[in-house]
Amino acid sequence: MRLDKFLANAKVGSRKDVKKIIKAGIVSVNGIIIKNPEFKVNYNDIIKVNDQTITPYHKVYIIFNKPSGYTSSKSEYERNIFEFITHPYVENLHIAGRLDKDVEGLLLITNDGEFTHKVISPKYNVEKEYLVEINGMLTVEMIKKAKKGITLKNGRSFKPAIIKEIDNNLISIIITEGKYHEVKLLLKSLGLFYKKIERIRIGNLNLYDFNLKKGDWIEIDYKTAMKALE
Numbered sequence: 185m186r187l188d189k190f191l192a193n194a195k196v197g198s199r200k201d202v203k204k205i206i207k208a209g210i211v212s213v214n215g216i217i218i219k220n221p222e223f224k225v226n227y228n229d230i231i232k233v234n235d236q237t238i239t240p241y242h243k244v245y246i247i248f249n250k251p252s253g254y255t256s257s258k259s260e261y262e263r264n265i266f267e268f269i270t271h272p273y274v275e276n277l278h279i280a281g282r283l284d285k286d287v288e289g290l291l292l293i294t295n296d297g298e299f300t301h302k303v304i305s306p307k308y309n310v311e312k313e314y315l316v317e318i319n320g321m322l323t324v325e326m327i328k329k330a331k332k333g334i335t336l337k338n339g340r341s342f343k344p345a346i347i348k349e350i351d352n353n354l355i356s357i358i359i360t361e362g363k364y365h366e367v368k369l370l371l372k373s374l375g376l377f378y379k380k381i382e383r384i385r386i387g388n389l390n391l392y393d394f395n396l397k398k399g400d401w402i403e404i405d406y407k408t409a410m411k412a413l414e
Contacts, residue, residue: 185224185225185226185227186221186222186223186224186225187202187206187211187213187218187220187221187222187223187224187225187231188202188203188206188221188222190225190231190238190240191205191206191211191231191233191238193240193241194238194239194240194241194272195241195272195273196233196238202221203221205233206218206219206220206221207219207221210233210234211231211232211233212231212232212235213225213229213230213231214229214230215230227240241273243294243295243296243299243406244271244273244276244277244293244294244295244296244403245292245293245294245296245299245403245404245405245406245408245409246269246271246277246292246293246294246401246402246403246404247290247291247292247293247389247391247394247396247401247402247404248265248268248269248290248291248292248293248396248400248401249288249289249290249291249391249394249396249397249398249399249400249401250265250283250287250288250289250290250291250398251288251398251399252285252286252287252288252380253285253286254267254285255285256279256282256283256284256285256291257279257282262285265279265291265293268399268400268401269293269401271403273295276295277293277294277295278293278294278295278300279291279292279293280292280293280294280299280300280303280304280412281300281303281304281312281362281386283383284365284368284381286381287367287381287382287383288380288381288382288383288398289314289315289381289382289383289384289391290383290384290385290386290389290391291383292386292389292409292412293401294409296409299409299412299413302413303386303387303412303413304362306343306360306361306362308413309360310360310386310387310412310413311358311359311360311385311386311387312358312359312360312362312383312385312386313356313357313358313383313384313385313386314356314357314358314359314367314381314382314383314384315350315354315355315356315381315382315384316354316355316356316357316367316371316378316380316381316382317353317354317378317379317380317381318353318354318355318371318376318377318378318379319353319376319377319378319379320353320375320376320377322347322349322355322376326347326374326375326376327347327348329373329374330344330345330346330347330357330370330374331344331345331346331347332344333345334370334373336369336373340369342359342361342363342366342369342370343359343360343361345357345358345359345370346358353379357370357371367381368381386412387411387412387413387414388411388412388414389408389409389411389412
């Protein structure tokens, strides 16, 4: 790969900017100053700008604890979760499984399209767990109905869900699809009204293991991210 492309991909600057930086004599490759933007480099080379080592462009995985009131988008017209993300690759990032504006909790943000597909595709049966504060009482009949899978009057159907009571007016819902408004529609079909919905787990990736306050995020490594697919 050309040195200028490597630096541009690493978000050091635009292709035009990094050419100027290289020609200024402040870029080194394996300890040698390089002034040629076309110089060929490999990902295992040590590349520095002003003695600062540059990390090559790579797959990014972020866990974000979404607060209520923010959209899962890059909307210019509403408050959105990307207002919280200060990452050099932010323009290349997307959400692996969105949450409604009023829903809180675990969001996965990445630039890995294959990972996202596996997280959100129903055929991979990745569990998504939600804690829901409800008005009303969860009954055995409701649990059985959800476990069989629900079909709405309009013909829209959802795969079986696991529901259990955690505490008074607090239940856990585990789904493996994540269709649009699925949890809300499931609750409505059961005759339950929610006060708060929070996603706490995707696969074996649990939000509570990271001690993040609402609006906080952390970049995780590949191995940790793959727990979402377990």
